[in-house]
Amino acid sequence: MRVEDNAALWHAVREAQEVVPILVLSKNPSYNADTPRRRFVRRAITELDAQLRDRGTRLHIRFGDPEREIPAAAEAYGAGAVYAARIYDEPGVQRDARIQRALQQTGKELHLVKDRVMRESHEVLTAQGDPYKVFTPFKRRWLALSEEVARPFPDAGTMTAVTPVAGSVTVDKLGNPGYALHWVGDEAPGKRLARFLRTSLAFYDIRRDLPAADGTSKLSHHLALGTLSPRRVYWEAMDLQRSRGRSVRPAVEMFISELLWREFYYHILTAFPFVLKSSFREEFRAIPWRRSTLAFERWKDGMTGYPIVDAGMRQLNEEGWMHNRVRMVVASFLTKDLHVSWQWGERYFMDRLIDLDLASNNGGWQWVAGTGTDAAPWFRIFNPAMQGKKFDPEGAYVRRYVPELARVPARMIHEPWLMSQQDQEAFRCVLGRHYPKKLVEHAEARELTRKMYARPA
Numbered sequence: 001m002r003v004e005d006n007a008a009l010w011h012a013v014r015e016a017q018e019v020v021p022i023l024v025l026s027k028n029p030s031y032n033a034d035t036p037r038r039r040f041v042r043r044a045i046t047e048l049d050a051q052l053r054d055r056g057t058r059l060h061i062r063f064g065d066p067e068r069e070i071p072a073a074a075e076a077y078g079a080g081a082v083y084a085a086r087i088y089d090e091p092g093v094q095r096d097a098r099i100q101r102a103l104q105q106t107g108k109e110l111h112l113v114k115d116r117v118m119r120e121s122h123e124v125l126t127a128q129g130d131p132y133k134v135f136t137p138f139k140r141r142w143l144a145l146s147e148e149v150a151r152p153f154p155d156a157g158t159m160t161a162v163t164p165v166a167g168s169v170t171v172d173k174l175g176n177p178g179y180a181l182h183w184v185g186d187e188a189p190g191k192r193l194a195r196f197l198r199t200s201l202a203f204y205d206i207r208r209d210l211p212a213a214d215g216t217s218k219l220s221h222h223l224a225l226g227t228l229s230p231r232r233v234y235w236e237a238m239d240l241q242r243s244r245g246r247s248v249r250p251a252v253e254m255f256i257s258e259l260l261w262r263e264f265y266y267h268i269l270t271a272f273p274f275v276l277k278s279s280f281r282e283e284f285r286a287i288p289w290r291r292s293t294l295a296f297e298r299w300k301d302g303m304t305g306y307p308i309v310d311a312g313m314r315q316l317n318e319e320g321w322m323h324n325r326v327r328m329v330v331a332s333f334l335t336k337d338l339h340v341s342w343q344w345g346e347r348y349f350m351d352r353l354i355d356l357d358l359a360s361n362n363g364g365w366q367w368v369a370g371t372g373t374d375a376a377p378w379f380r381i382f383n384p385a386m387q388g389k390k391f392d393p394e395g396a397y398v399r400r401y402v403p404e405l406a407r408v409p410a411r412m413i414h415e416p417w418l419m420s421q422q423d424q425e426a427f428r429c430v431l432g433r434h435y436p437k438k439l440v441e442h443a444e445a446r447e448l449t450r451k452m453y454a455r456p457a
């Protein structure tokens, strides 16, 4: 979804005389629903077309199933080959294999290139040639590989415009989606990256866990949709470290480490494709999760009575994004306080997140639920009130998203149940009227979790 540093486009432009940039969109009517992600995607399509027009060409859009549309378009344009970025989830991999077979039948080639990750799964293996299952050794190996991460590709340059064939339209024919094309957190990827490098990266190690601070890059949606390449983010951070020296080193190392979590989850998704359907760890596949739609609805709506959980869910619902620390807290709360399956949570995040990434979302949920790749984590049960006090000590994050708690002083904001009836009246936050009472008792829920995980069957 970008022209700059686009591996597939660069190869195509180098190897062919004419290139037709094609995007296939689903016909699904939900495509037009006004959600933060749709706004972002729609805006990205417009931006992509603008970037292509700057280079003399246009984006050609088709609607339907890529399995049909890509071979049909290749035929209609008389293309010799199709270039695309490789994807790594099994249904996608199989779909691309079918597209390849269809193209081959008419003598055309499909070139899938590495673009979504810096190193593919098969490039980072153990000494025995196996995939990694634990992050730290994976990261060590990734960093120790002698081959450097590729530098961003040069600009594709000017391209000749090709007239759209029947079945292809240009962006102006997409019509008005009926909603604004901007959303909370809207910022062009290059601009956001530059601002993060200039103002925040140096403090990343200190501020990345504080949800009220603008301490992280907020680049995840660009990396997920492909409006920005991981190569560029990696190299700009490394170059900054080289120019600014030792003082920023811990911060840059920590930031790179987070980029490597993304790489790690792609590694897992490629090597263990079953994770999209079941727990990574076999022993936890039989956990008897509660099928409580009521508890699930309260969690989704940010009405659990636990302020940091509610603030996170409301941020997700409003903005399509949530701070990483809070993602961990809400995911822990759903699985270990409400005992609802991580797969329900994963599905809800898939619907809502502007930065939806199958690999990181699945990996994040399984990691928190303790069913995933981490060594021995199931007994890590976040206490939501303690998490709030530690990472949002003034309550600024909670107040931003839960206005009912706006007047509650910092010392009680993460434990509103400590307020006396008089306090509740004074701060206009009567529990059960203005703000919900606790949906569950954390201490009791925690005991049940221990039993569920200790004897999952």
Ligand SMILES: Cc1cc2nc3c(=O)[nH]c(=O)nc-3n(C[C@H](O)[C@H](O)[C@H](O)COP(=O)(O)OP(=O)(O)OC[C@H]3O[C@@H](n4cnc5c(N)ncnc54)[C@H](O)[C@@H]3O)c2cc1C
Pocket: 208, 216, 217, 218, 219, 220, 221, 223, 224, 258, 259, 260, 261, 262, 263, 265, 322, 323, 324, 325, 327, 328, 331, 349, 353, 355, 356, 357, 358, 360, 361, 362, 364, 365, 368
């Ligand atoms: C339950 C759960 C679900 C998640 N779902 C997604 C998802 O669908 N898409 C997604 O991109 N991230 C997901 N994450 C990871 C993480 O929360 C986000 O990547 C991060 O909050 C994005 O903010 P940022 O760009 O400011 O991150 P920064 O802290 O600035 O990190 C830079 C980049 O590194 C990557 N990254 C950072 N932390 C992680 C991580 N823990 N795992 C994988 N990659 C990471 C992201 O690409 C991010 O943009 C999930 C985490 C959890 C706990």
